[in-house]
Structures are given as structure tokens and as C-alpha cells.
Amino acid sequence: MxxxxxxxxxxxxxxxxxxxxxxxxxxxxxxxxxxxxxxxxxxxxxLQGLQLVVPDIAAARAQLVERGVPAGPVQHVENGAMVDGPDGAWNSFVYFSDPDGNGWALQERPPES
Structure with missing residues (x-):
């Protein structure tokens, strides 16, 4: 099912x-x-932790910024902490909040085969 x-x-x-x-x-x-x-x-x-997956994190962040969304930098998890810059499959994120303060994240997914 x-x-x-x-x-x-x-x-x-x-x-x-x-x-x-x-x-x-x-x-x-x-x-x-x-x-x-x-x-x-x-x-x-x-609401915090709403997450959208995208194929290109840099392009998605650029779209948000173009539309006036104060999005954070591309980051990844390294040794349990967030570090600036992209990383491998499923480990690149961008965080932002909507005007009411709901917290959102973009996560880059691997390219489709």
C-alpha cells in the first residue's frame, strides 16, 4: 500500500x-x-524545519534572493556542525524564514539517473 x-x-x-x-x-x-x-x-x-528538495541548491538560492527572500548561505554538515559551502549528495542546505517566521530549508538531492 x-x-x-x-x-x-x-x-x-x-x-x-x-x-x-x-x-x-x-x-x-x-x-x-x-x-x-x-x-x-x-x-x-x-512551524520550523519545513524542507524542500531541489536539484541545484545554488540556483534555487539565487531564485530566492532574486525574489527578495533573505536566504542564508549554502551550507553542509561536517563533523556534526554546519559549515559554509556545498557538499555531496543530500548534504547541501539553504535556510530561510517566511515573513511570519516559519523556518524553511532547501536540500540538494542527487541528480536523477
């Missing part, structure tokens, strides 16, 4: 519509943003 994650609610304070659903390009899972009844009772800004 397949079990697939379809939707992640992200609490935010300022949306033009009551519920906004977004699906990242190539993803089978959507993100719904909003607050209150019908979305989530979790406080805006309280």
Missing part, C-alpha cells in the same frame, strides 16, 4: 484569500497557507 503526503498546512497571518494552496513544481505534495478555521489552529510563525 502506498502512503503519500499530500498537504502540509503552514500558518501565516497575511493572505489575501482565506485559504491559498501552493504546489511546488514537480512535487506531489501541496502547501496550504492561512490561519484559523479550515487551515490550522497552529500559531503563525511556529
Amino acid at each position: 502506498d502512503w503519500k503526503l499530500e498537504l502540509v498546512p503552514v500558518p501565516v497571518t497575511d493572505v489575501e484569500a482565506r485559504i491559498v494552496q501552493l504546489t511546488p513544481p514537480g512535487s506531489g505534495c501541496s502547501i496550504v497557507i492561512g490561519a484559523g478555521s479550515g487551515v490550522t489552529e497552529v500559531q503563525p510563525g511556529s
Whole structure:
């Protein structure tokens, strides 16, 4: 039996519509943003560790920065600590927060064969 994650609610304070659903390009899972009844009772800004995978971490970071997102540098885990610069498969990350303070990460996945 397949079990697939379809939707992640992200609490935010300022949306033009009551519920906004977004699906990242190539993803089978959507993100719904909003607050209150019908979305989530979790406080805006309280979600941490939301993660998106991308094929090119540098290009994805550049896209965020172009759009005004204050994204951190590309980093990787080395000896249990975060170190600046990219690394091998599944070990390159970029961290940023949305305007409400929800914490997001990009992770570079290996190229598809």
C-alpha cells in the first residue's frame, strides 16, 4: 500500500484569500497557507524545519534572493556542525524564514539517473 503526503498546512497571518494552496513544481505534495478555521489552529510563525528538495541548491538560492527572500548561505554538515559551502549528495542546505517566521530549508538531492 502506498502512503503519500499530500498537504502540509503552514500558518501565516497575511493572505489575501482565506485559504491559498501552493504546489511546488514537480512535487506531489501541496502547501496550504492561512490561519484559523479550515487551515490550522497552529500559531503563525511556529512551524520550523519545513524542507524542500531541489536539484541545484545554488540556483534555487539565487531564485530566492532574486525574489527578495533573505536566504542564508549554502551550507553542509561536517563533523556534526554546519559549515559554509556545498557538499555531496543530500548534504547541501539553504535556510530561510517566511515573513511570519516559519523556518524553511532547501536540500540538494542527487541528480536523477
